[in-house]
Amino acid sequence: xxxxxxxxxxxLVIFPTAFLSCKTEIGPGDTAWNEAVDPSRATxxxxxxxxxxxxxxxxxxxxxxxxxADSTYSFHENVPALKEAGxxxxxxxxPGLGRSDTPPEPYVFSIENQARAVVRLTEHLGLYKxxxxxxxxxxxxxxxxxxxxxxxxxxxxxxxxxxxxxxxxQLMKLPAMEFFATLFGGRWSVRMGLEDSYYDSDNVDSxxxxxxxRFITRPGYYRTLISLEKQYYSPAFRKMSxxxxxxxxxxxxxxxxxDTWLPVEQGRTLQSQMENSMLHVLEKCGHHPHQECRDExxxxxxxxxxxx
Numbered sequence: 378x379x380x381x382x383x384x385x386x387x388x389l390v391i392f393p394t395a396f397l398s399c400k401t402e403i404g405p406g407d408t409a410w411n412e413a414v415d416p417s418r419a420t421x422x423x424x425x426x427x428x429x430x431x432x433x434x435x436x437x438x439x440x441x442x443x444x445x446a447d448s449t450y451s452f453h454e455n456v457p458a459l460k461e462a463g464x465x466x467x468x469x470x471x472p473g474l475g476r477s478d479t480p481p482e483p484y485v486f487s488i489e490n491q492a493r494a495v496v497r498l499t500e501h502l503g504l505y506k507x508x509x510x511x512x513x514x515x516x517x518x519x520x521x522x523x524x525x526x527x528x529x530x531x532x533x534x535x536x537x538x539x540x541x542x543x544x545x546x547q548l549m550k551l552p553a554m555e556f557f558a559t560l561f562g563g564r565w566s567v568r569m570g571l572e573d574s575y576y577d578s579d580n581v582d583s584x585x586x587x588x589x590x591r592f593i594t595r596p597g598y599y600r601t602l603i604s605l606e607k608q609y610y611s612p613a614f615r616k617m618s619x620x621x622x623x624x625x626x627x628x629x630x631x632x633x634x635x636d637t638w639l640p641v642e643q644g645r646t647l648q649s650q651m652e653n654s655m656l657h658v659l660e661k662c663g664h665h666p667h668q669e670c671r672d673e674x675x676x677x678x679x680x681x682x683x684x685x
Contacts, residue, residue, distance in 0.1 A: 423494060427478045428469065429475060467498075487613060489613040519538070567590040
């Protein structure tokens, strides 16, 4: 049965001691993935903090941006196929997430600042025209770049993007969540969140949980998540959400039919506002179709990105 974050929050607040014993150490994770990408990891000095990214493969550049509380590992099910298809893949950890440092105060985790980091890295790498893939909040960043830097993006793939406002439930904005999450949160809570976001919770394996939980012990990590939830949806986000009709780039939208966080109706509305876009809705997929339904998604990605 699907778990809902509101239920998790209620239980966490009322019965915190019941979960204390559930804090488990994070395992080795996806060792094959890390061995494959470790030589391609790099850090870009943003002037005050480091921005982590992975740059591998050769060919036309594809920038890949993950979503909330995620990392470059978000695309682990897509990288082998895309690399084999002949693309250069630049996966970016958003500021404050994954292996990227937390920007010093008074940094604001607004969509424009998160997007600015992506644009600055592409400039550093000499990429002034590129393809972009964004998932969830990363999809919002891709949209922001297309609206505000229309000449930079050649094609875009948006996977269940945050495009019209926050999800109905924002767990980290609940009162005292930093305290409770820091004290009682752990690998178990990451697993519950993943199982909630997947259509089939059996697809959530230990390696995925380990990789997604890897950064939760970092000091101040939950404060970063709270700041991101509160600050991402800035006036610039609202302006962007009213400007999709200005996007003329080729856009592929992929949405999981069973996404309980961002309903597929948003995808249909988004597609209707961009004249050069197409929407693929995948059945039996939740909020992470690029992971959960990779055998359907990867051919869609390759076919679209090869069509110039």
